[in-house]
Amino acid sequence: MSDAAPTASTNVSARDGNVGAAVRKVIFYLTIAFMCLMLVLPVIAFFFNAFAFRWFYPQFIPKEWSLQAWERLDLIPPEGERTLANFIALWLEVPDAVSALWLSLSIGAVVTGISILIGLPAARALGLYRFRGKRIVEFMIITPTIVPPIAFSLGLNINFIRWDLALADAGIPLDLAGSVVGVAIVHLVPVMPYVVLTLSGVFANYNADFEAQARSLGAGPIRIFFDVTFPAILPGLFVAGLFAFLVSWSQYLLTFLIGQGRVITLPMLLFSAAGSGNNAVIAVLSLIFIAPAVLILLVASRYLSGDSSAVGGFGRV
Amino acid sequence: MQTMKRMAGVLAVAAATAFGTHAVADDLPGFGSWDEVVEQAHGQTVFWYMWGGSDNINGFVDNFYGKPLMEEYGITLERVPLADTVDAVNQVISEQEAGATGDKGTIDLIWINGENFFTLRQADLLYGPWAEGVPNSALVDWANPAINLDFGRPVEGYESPWSSAQFHFVYDSARLNEGDLPRSYAELGDWIAANPGRFSYIAPGPGAFVGTRFVKQLFFEVSGGHAQWVGPFNEELYNKWAPEVWKMLIAWKPNLWREGETYPASNAELRDLFANGEVEFDFTQSPSGPASNIESGLVPPTSRAFAFDANLIGDFNYVAIPFNAPNKAAALVTANLILRPDRQAAQVQPANGFCCGWAIDVARVSDAGQQAAVAEAMQNLGDAAADPARLAAALVADIAAEYQSRIEADWQAHVLRGEPLPN
Numbered sequence: 001m002s003d004a005a006p007t008a009s010t011n012v013s014a015r016d017g018n019v020g021a022a023v024r025k026v027i028f029y030l031t032i033a034f035m036c037l038m039l040v041l042p043v044i045a046f047f048f049n050a051f052a053f054r055w056f057y058p059q060f061i062p063k064e065w066s067l068q069a070w071e072r073l074d075l076i077p078p079e080g081e082r083t084l085a086n087f088i089a090l091w092l093e094v095p096d097a098v099s100a101l102w103l104s105l106s107i108g109a110v111v112t113g114i115s116i117l118i119g120l121p122a123a124r125a126l127g128l129y130r131f132r133g134k135r136i137v138e139f140m141i142i143t144p145t146i147v148p149p150i151a152f153s154l155g156l157n158i159n160f161i162r163w164d165l166a167l168a169d170a171g172i173p174l175d176l177a178g179s180v181v182g183v184a185i186v187h188l189v190p191v192m193p194y195v196v197l198t199l200s201g202v203f204a205n206y207n208a209d210f211e212a213q214a215r216s217l218g219a220g221p222i223r224i225f226f227d228v229t230f231p232a233i234l235p236g237l238f239v240a241g242l243f244a245f246l247v248s249w250s251q252y253l254l255t256f257l258i259g260q261g262r263v264i265t266l267p268m269l270l271f272s273a274a275g276s277g278n279n280a281v282i283a284v285l286s287l288i289f290i291a292p293a294v295l296i297l298l299v300a301s302r303y304l305s306g307d308s309s310a311v312g313g314f315g316r317v
Numbered sequence: 318m319q320t321m322k323r324m325a326g327v328l329a330v331a332a333a334t335a336f337g338t339h340a341v342a343d344d345l346p347g348f349g350s351w352d353e354v355v356e357q358a359h360g361q362t363v364f365w366y367m368w369g370g371s372d373n374i375n376g377f378v379d380n381f382y383g384k385p386l387m388e389e390y391g392i393t394l395e396r397v398p399l400a401d402t403v404d405a406v407n408q409v410i411s412e413q414e415a416g417a418t419g420d421k422g423t424i425d426l427i428w429i430n431g432e433n434f435f436t437l438r439q440a441d442l443l444y445g446p447w448a449e450g451v452p453n454s455a456l457v458d459w460a461n462p463a464i465n466l467d468f469g470r471p472v473e474g475y476e477s478p479w480s481s482a483q484f485h486f487v488y489d490s491a492r493l494n495e496g497d498l499p500r501s502y503a504e505l506g507d508w509i510a511a512n513p514g515r516f517s518y519i520a521p522g523p524g525a526f527v528g529t530r531f532v533k534q535l536f537f538e539v540s541g542g543h544a545q546w547v548g549p550f551n552e553e554l555y556n557k558w559a560p561e562v563w564k565m566l567i568a569w570k571p572n573l574w575r576e577g578e579t580y581p582a583s584n585a586e587l588r589d590l591f592a593n594g595e596v597e598f599d600f601t602q603s604p605s606g607p608a609s610n611i612e613s614g615l616v617p618p619t620s621r622a623f624a625f626d627a628n629l630i631g632d633f634n635y636v637a638i639p640f641n642a643p644n645k646a647a648a649l650v651t652a653n654l655i656l657r658p659d660r661q662a663a664q665v666q667p668a669n670g671f672c673c674g675w676a677i678d679v680a681r682v683s684d685a686g687q688q689a690a691v692a693e694a695m696q697n698l699g700d701a702a703a704d705p706a707r708l709a710a711a712l713v714a715d716i717a718a719e720y721q722s723r724i725e726a727d728w729q730a731h732v733l734r735g736e737p738l739p740n
Contacts, residue, residue, distance in 0.1 A: 053614040057593035066614065072372045154411065161415035168421075178423050260408055260423050261366060261397040272398040275370030277585025278613060 043290070049283035069280035073097050097269060097288055104249060104265040105292065107180065111187045111248040112241050118188075119195035119240065126196065127203025145193045153257040156186060160258060178260035186258045187248040194243035202236030242300050246293060344450025344474070345649065351452055354646045355390065361647035362393040365636075366405040367428035369398020373609050373670030381663050381671075382654060390654075392647045397424075401524070406433045409442050409639045422641030425648040430634045431468040431526070432718060434476055437637065444638040444645060446474025451649055453656035456677040462547075462714055464633050464676075469549070469717035476635035477652045480664055480673035482602035483631035483712060484530050485703055491619035493597060500626045502538045506565065509572045515597045517574035519587050521728045527584055527600050529721055530630050532728055534713075535562050536720075537628040543713040550719035559723075560738050563731040570732070580733070592616045604674040604708070608667030608699040622703035629711040633676060658687035662694035667701070 049055070053066035070076045074095035077086040091098070125131075126138060160177035167174050176182035210232070214224045230237075252267040261268075270285045348354045363386070369375055375396065383394040399405055405427045412422050429437075437443050448454055457478055459465055465472050488498060499505040509516045519528030537543040540558045570577030574596050581587040584600065591599035592615060599616065601607055606622025636655065638648045654660060656677055664671040679691050698705070730736045 054617070056617065057595070064614075068614065072376070072613075154407075157408075158411050158415045161412055161417050165415065165417060165421065256400075256404065261399060261404065262364070262395075262423070264398070268398070271400045272369035273372065275368070275400055275585075276372065277583070277589065278372065278615060280614070281372055 046283045046286050046290075049279045050287055052280065055279075066280075069278070069284045072281055073284055075284070096264070097266075097285060100264050100266045100269050101288055101292075103180070103263070104267070107184050107187065107265065108245045108248045110184050111191055112244040114184075115188055115191045115195045115244045116199075116237065116241060119192060119199055120237075123196050123199030124203050126200040127206065128208055141196050142193050144189050149190065149253050150257075152189070153186065153254050157257050157260075177258065178262050180259075180263055183255050183259045183263045183265075186254050187251055190251065190254070191244045191247045194247055195240045198240040198243060199233070199236055202233050202240075206232060238300055242296060245296065249293060345447050346445065347645065348649075351450075354649050358644070358646035358650045359391040361644040362395055363425045363644050363647035363651050364395045364397055364423060365426040365428070365648075365651065366397045366399055366402075366408075366424050368400075368402055369396070370400065371672070373613065374672060377664065377669055377671040381660055381669065382651065385654060385660075386647075386651060390647075390650050392650060394651070402427065402429060402433050405429075406436050409437060409641070410440065412639075412641055413440070413442055418641050420641060420643045420645070422639050422643055424639050425642040425644045426636050426638055426651055428479065428634065429476060429637045430632070432721075434467050434635065434637060435470050435718060437639070438470070438475055442640050443475045444640050444642060445476075447638065447649060448472065448474045448477035448635075448652070450474070451477065451653040451656070453653050453677075456656055456658065456681045458678040458681070461678075463631060466714070467633070467635065468715055468721070472635070476637040477656070478633045478635050478676035479655050480661075480671070480676050481604075481631060481633050482673045483604070483708055484527065484534065484629050485601055485606075485622055485624045485708060485711075487591065487599035487601050487607045487616070487620050487622050488597060489591070489594075489617050489619050490621045491617065492594070495621075495623070498623050500624075502535050502565075502625075502628075506569060509569050512597065513572040514574055514576075516569075516572075517577075517580055517587065517590065517596050519584065519600065520580035520582055520733065521725045522582070523725065525583060526721070527602065528580075529724055529728075530715075531600065532562065532566070532724055533716070533720065534625075534628045534630055535565065536724075537713065539565065543628055546716045546720075547714070548717070550717040555720065555723060556739075559727060563727065563738055566728070566732045567735075577732075588615060591620075603667075603672050604665055604702060604705065605667035605698045606701040606703055608701040609670055609672070611701055612667065612670075621701050624703045624707045624711050626707075627711050628713055629708065630715050631708075631712045632715045634673070658682045658684070659690045662687075662690040665694050666697045667699045668697065 048062060050069060051065050051067065052062035053064040053068060055062040055064075067076055067079070071078055074090060074093070075097060076082065077090055122141070126134065126141075157177060160182055164175050164177055174181075176185065210228050211224050214228045219227065250267060251265075252271050255263055255265050255268060256271075259265075259268075266285070266289050270282070270289055273281050273285055276282075345351070345354060348357070365378070367374075367378070375398065378396050379394070383396070386392040386394050405424055409422065409424060417423075427433075434443075449459060454477065457464060463481075464478055467476065486498075497508075499508045505516070518531045519525050521529040521532050536558055537546060539561045540546070540554075545554060573580075574590065581590055587596070588599050588610065590596045599607065599620070601622055603609070603622075607616050607620040610616045611618050611620055636648075636652050638645055638652075642648055658677065658679075661675055661677050661679075663669050665674055679695075682688050682691055731738055
């Protein structure tokens, strides 16, 4: 604005241009502010609901506040008994919401790790090489995002039960159906497309000649991976891992069907609470549900910006 | 410690048999006696699949069943929360398809009634008959058609009652006078005409049986009585009265909330409309009325229940054991505990957070201590409850399940979408 002042008095069209720029700036910031508001408002609503009591129309802001939803979820002791000892006793019993949070985090972490181990070689092949039937392979990898989960999970559940019975007959007491292991395996189905898609985009922009160079300088395959490949694809790995975690984190139907209702992750609690329409309890669970996701996004945000090499799809698709 | 537990177990058996001694070996397939059941149940875990949408009910189950099961019987209760009971039904069907028979299933007990019970029963996927074999079933009035028929289908010992519910209404005593309340559908129609935009009802449809029930009861009133509807589905009777009912509901439409273009889809939606003052009446199924919703701050503290003079459907809900339940003994002990008078007395009191009413016939309770618990519970229904005498006077049983799907389909066609009525 400072350099606009001298020209403004002499050049009308330039002044119009500057006014236009200012207006554009205002619109730009308004748009940003509006977008932030749209993103933040629902979260603010969660905060209000989580602590509001008897929040009925026409109250704009709740008149009464209460921790009853937190009490109902056994996260804090009832009023009048909120001593440190009671808090510790309550949490030592591990409230359902806490064990569900822990289970969701564990499954998410394991699924993320495995999906990257499987997805990395596949993505490298798809990103770097052209081969017969590549299109078909790409299509096969995306299919889980197209086919609704209900279509394959009911059948998968029956097969898991069959395998469990066969394993039990063979003297191996491994349960896939109704177990955390089975749920983690089935989460891989919707997770893999995101991981492979993200990582093959990274490899499409990756120059494998660097590896040849390192090899010519005498580096072994392990050294090449950790000193050359890994640093180059790290941002992409981060984003792929983030997708993997968030997709696993938000699974309801697959967890329910394969977990047979016994593997109680956070979405399981959230869905069953949503049926009751107790907004306070739903809001508390929702806050617990979004907190890790928001934290991870904040940590990973620098890898998510537009100029990062992390996001690129299959490359030339 | 082990002997202590066993002692407690034996005492519990003695206590249980004191209320009913007619447990016959034949009544519990696979078990020689009730003692054998209790002995086998010791150390088992019962996986109880139930709708988990209410943290009040979840808490009640954990506190009032989980604790005594562990302390008195050495049984661990694992409550598995469901968003919809049909999910448990599908699970049992999947297990059967996969060949998980015998005791290789995963579900021990399901909170069930109506269509879900019928589906499993029809596919022969339930263990039984056992319900008249558990000791406390002597307290159940099995001669009552509202108990031995579930949506018009015979129970035949394949499920045991847990609690009862009866449709009635809720109003806000801070907004309406008790004297102005409608006491029949005809009066409700007049009230709606006089108070445009202040009434709505839950859209009848799958998963919204309370809305269907509201319309079903209108059939009874319009046709001049409930008695003719008892028995198997009667197409002729239905076709005779259905157009009358649709005409009446269509006539209400312009004066309904949002002019009847849309209806609340669930109990929770109607309750929120009521709590926010958009409509004047909510529906309830609980003998304590809106008490537990008041406690949770979901409706105004001045909410009160009230009944029509006639045609209010009451029914029972049950627990059933799948054919392949891995812990049948523990499931049987749990079903028996549910019917113990002190547990029944606990479930009707709003302060304990459960939803519903008695499954046992309280007149059959003979033990003095248990009688006291029952009497105390009767006094503790709370200020929000409707007059039990008025509710009892209006009580009718539910009718054949086929009516339900017909009413839902036809209501959506004629009332919601405005398709012309057949002549």
